[in-house]
Amino acid sequence: MNNSAIDNLSVNAIRVLSADAIQKANSGHPGLPLGAAPMAYELWTKHMNHNPKDPEWKNRDRFILSGGHGSMLLYSLLHLFGYGNLSAKDLSEFRQLNSLTPGHPEYRHTVGVEATTGPLGAGMGMAVGMAIAESHLAAVFNKDGYDVVDHYTYVLGGDGCMMEGISSEAFSLAGTLKLGKLIVFYDSNNISIEGSTDIAFTENVQKRFEAFGFQTIDVADGNDLEAIGKAIEEAKADQTRPSLITVHTQIGYGCPAKQGKASAHGEPLGVENVAALRENLKWPLEESFAVPEEVYANYAQYAAKGADKEEEWNKLFEEYSAKYPDMRKLWDEYYGDNAELDKLFASDEYWARGEKPEATRGISGRVLNEIKKVMPNLIGGSADLAPSNKTNMAGMGDYSAQDRSGCNMHFGVREIAMAAIGNGMMLHGGLRAFVATFFVFSDYVKPMARLSAIMGVPLTFVLSHDSIGVGEDGPTHEPIEQLAMLRSLPNFNVFRPCDAIETEAAWYAAIKSDRTPTALVLSRQNLAPMPGSSRDALKGGYVIDDSAKEVPDVILMASGSEVELAVEAKKLLAGDGIDARVVSMPCMDIFETQSDEYKESVLPKACRKRVAVEALSDFGWGRYVGLDGAYVTMKGFGASGPAKQLFEYFGFTAENVANVAKSL
């Protein structure tokens, strides 16, 4: 090991700052920052292209800390490099309410954080998405001598990230797609929370990655900067395969009482142990959060080199823009506004009503293809269900290792990784992404949909086969509680359209959304166009078939395939002299954000006789049904049989809806 003195000091700065912050917060995870400080330092200083003065530089190398619990590693780096002027005071407020240094790294919250991480493995999936985005944009934009898109994606995680299934899914796909500019750091310390990884994780990780098609490189001593640097250069050199760099480290390195032990993972070292760490590392300063000037100067030197790199790129990009003005125009469309898209959405052609019954999944497929024609940066696909989800974009090519310009992604049967990859593609910038599967499998997608919502990444989820309408596939494939699951997720819009107009509204809302992800919940079976459907669907809920009276005798509330049922029931009720209103509720989440006045105009409080009709769980409808209403909903799981029979069997008939309404 030939680490220079200043390198060692700079590495230890990360360690001491991390230990100080965690100690002051009396909460946090010192194990990872102490063990992984050298690899992060080596990467960020000598190999990664990044400019702390411009964290948004489009061609920067990306870095994701997949082991988000080690956030102090990242915050220390961001501070030492001068990102967003993250101060020592900010570090001292680690894990405090409203500080810039929350427990886990949060995208949009702290400058320089590329992705919110914490749920293990998620960062691995997002990194794969970023690497896909880079390769796709490179294929679209690069010209001979002008590699305007040309960067690496780095991701760092530990044993936990490697154990999570999402990482196997994502890396199996990364290998298939030969993402040569994806470089994975595996902080291998053989320790997990319950003790040695021997108790649950004796697999040969390198061999697994070789099976995936990765280049694998081993660094025996995690403190050996030269060896780490060599590994990084080796990884970068092979652009035909993604690379795994296994770095053998000691968890909590430097703290004599804790290093190599599970207790180093997730609790402060203790005041005495922080002192012992300082002594053991020969750290020159006693004061907490104090860093020698020479360390700052060292980091500043590398920061300046990063600024130079961006300067070079800016020059290249200027030349490129001059030489290829059309490409520059396209670039601005990818990264900014798209006038053609706005024109499409403003056109009457877009808002086609349709004349005959059609499945909303089919309508969705048509709308998607229309949008894609004017939205070149739209990219996405399905977890091996494109023919069923109707998400193929005709003539837009398949993204593959051989053709990275294709816009149709094939994720394989990997729902959770798909969603993480979708997030990663959006986080990269320049692209608008969607992902697709059966609605019932949104269960698998959920952990990553939650991350979309937390990060404010407006990924679109196309979820077809939306109820017992699935029919013969039976209970394992029939969503029941999934609507409640996604509706209850904050900052997440769930649309369940009833016909073409509402499906068009749903896609419009999804694509125009800036900070909120959207799910499109679509029928397998044909649904008739509703005469009353309108762009008011964008309000989330609206009157689709009104009562004669201002305060109706009864309100029937429904979404998707059940709107037609409610409209039929209204007719039956009229025969009995009952004046019903039908409210279509394509997006409960958006309806909730409307003014009280609007909500009252749709659902007047004076009318207490309310029936919710949805061929799924009633959970969540109570806020509109109240204490005096009733439900025509699923009480348990579905069954296997032809869809039409199932609807009758479970009481989804106009007669039954009318009878339930009358019973009020």
Next chain:
Amino acid sequence: MNNSAIDNLSVNAIRVLSADAIQKANSGHPGLPLGAAPMAYELWTKHMNHNPKDPEWKNRDRFILSGGHGSMLLYSLLHLFGYGNLSAKDLSEFRQLNSLTPGHPEYRHTVGVEATTGPLGAGMGMAVGMAIAESHLAAVFNKDGYDVVDHYTYVLGGDGCMMEGISSEAFSLAGTLKLGKLIVFYDSNNISIEGSTDIAFTENVQKRFEAFGFQTIDVADGNDLEAIGKAIEEAKADQTRPSLITVHTQIGYGCPAKQGKASAHGEPLGVENVAALRENLKWPLEESFAVPEEVYANYAQYAAKGADKEEEWNKLFEEYSAKYPDMRKLWDEYYGDNAELDKLFASDEYWARGEKPEATRGISGRVLNEIKKVMPNLIGGSADLAPSNKTNMAGMGDYSAQDRSGCNMHFGVREIAMAAIGNGMMLHGGLRAFVATFFVFSDYVKPMARLSAIMGVPLTFVLSHDSIGVGEDGPTHEPIEQLAMLRSLPNFNVFRPCDAIETEAAWYAAIKSDRTPTALVLSRQNLAPMPGSSRDALKGGYVIDDSAKEVPDVILMASGSEVELAVEAKKLLAGDGIDARVVSMPCMDIFETQSDEYKESVLPKACRKRVAVEALSDFGWGRYVGLDGAYVTMKGFGASGPAKQLFEYFGFTAENVANVAKSL
């Protein structure tokens, strides 16, 4: 290939029956049954110990069809072997409402189905659970010369099952645990729904399994019964490692127009193609669902051998029971009633109130340990969070490859596989299982919790760190909508207890549950014992602090940590002359099943001023809050900071609850 004529005919019987049933239903998946018929036939006839006359034989080999969409493979086998008298008529009712042959195999619905499958990969996880159960029970019960527990677990799946992350998680653990009696069939046909697996899945699956620690065996021709048989014997012979048998097949084999194509996967072959299949396979009978008598006779012969095997075992078990009467008593306790457990639950000692504030996760840990003392067949653990979830059972050993008698499982950071394994352990019989993780990570667990609920497997989920009370770890670790997600799941009880009594009730309900899984949602932080808490918690919701009037001025409804808050708020309201009732709602699901009278006694309709107080999403509370009530709940995601500050910041103070109540 030296397949005998009768073997070929018997294999083709599976194919033709499958094609007929799918054609008649005009729905289903012929690809798998046609391709995998030989391996299934070879296994079920010549290698697997099973007795169609007694599908519940405790020492039978287990078989799970992980690729559940290929259900006709299983139904054909069950019919040909005479399981539960599944008739040709039953097959002809494939995928019809209330038939014995639903779209995907359903546990408890069709005799001989060991697990409900369909969501890909799930069966792989459950198989690992069954193999663990077998090895544990063997360690507990077997005596020299009396291997009363001694069987294999077989599981069959295709490319989809291999792509899903859950299978990597489960098999990585299976390798670590050296589950030598687990044998995995990989029906490798290189086709997925979107086309060739080359587009998304080029990994070397065998090498991945080697990395996990599996023996891997290759069968080049999926129609070669001898080669398949040899592979199975090789797999059985190595009991130090689990085995993967890769069988190269052609999807839809036998149907000239469809074999080897994605179109063979998930739609009927078509009437003409079924005829062509018959001709191509030289099938002697034209009539649908007709099978030559010699084929039935062939299967009957193997069925008889299976009955002999059970007879042998019965004799062995009788001798064992005579020689080891204590072990036999223990066996009956494992597989039947446990009087000591009933005594514990009936004792006043069990229902201890506790005197000082304590986290419900800590209380849960104590209760778990108490139960374990009298419940030897209780087994479980955490996804690497036992110290946090408080699920370690002291002195009960760690289950490992070296010591299979241990009761503490170490699942590693693998939430979804953990839940599937838990299901598998319960499905095996003889054991009561629990699994544990942070509540926020119930997101990962959800797809398998859904299967527990569909199957009626009463697995217990210990989910600690249940709200913003998580504190410093921040939004990624703070559950918000998870309570709604699990409450909305049918046949699934979610308990969020407020103190020791309610935690004891929750564990009681979980352990006594016969067909309904239970989640215990537990606090990280200390909660004070509530003077009014009682065993009425078992009713799901009850009055914990009553109003003076029969119809209170206002009802405060809460669960878990917020019950204390509601009780404090009631005091404040009393100061203003407002008579409040506090309702504790530890389990909304069970409360919903109570009589209307009981519900009215707790929540009288005459009182419309109702406030729900829960430091999570309000989603689902509307049915009790109604149109005139209010919520003190989380409106978005949490934040990173000390828990106490977060509760104040987000309005969870007695003052705010009282003010909201007053505002009504």
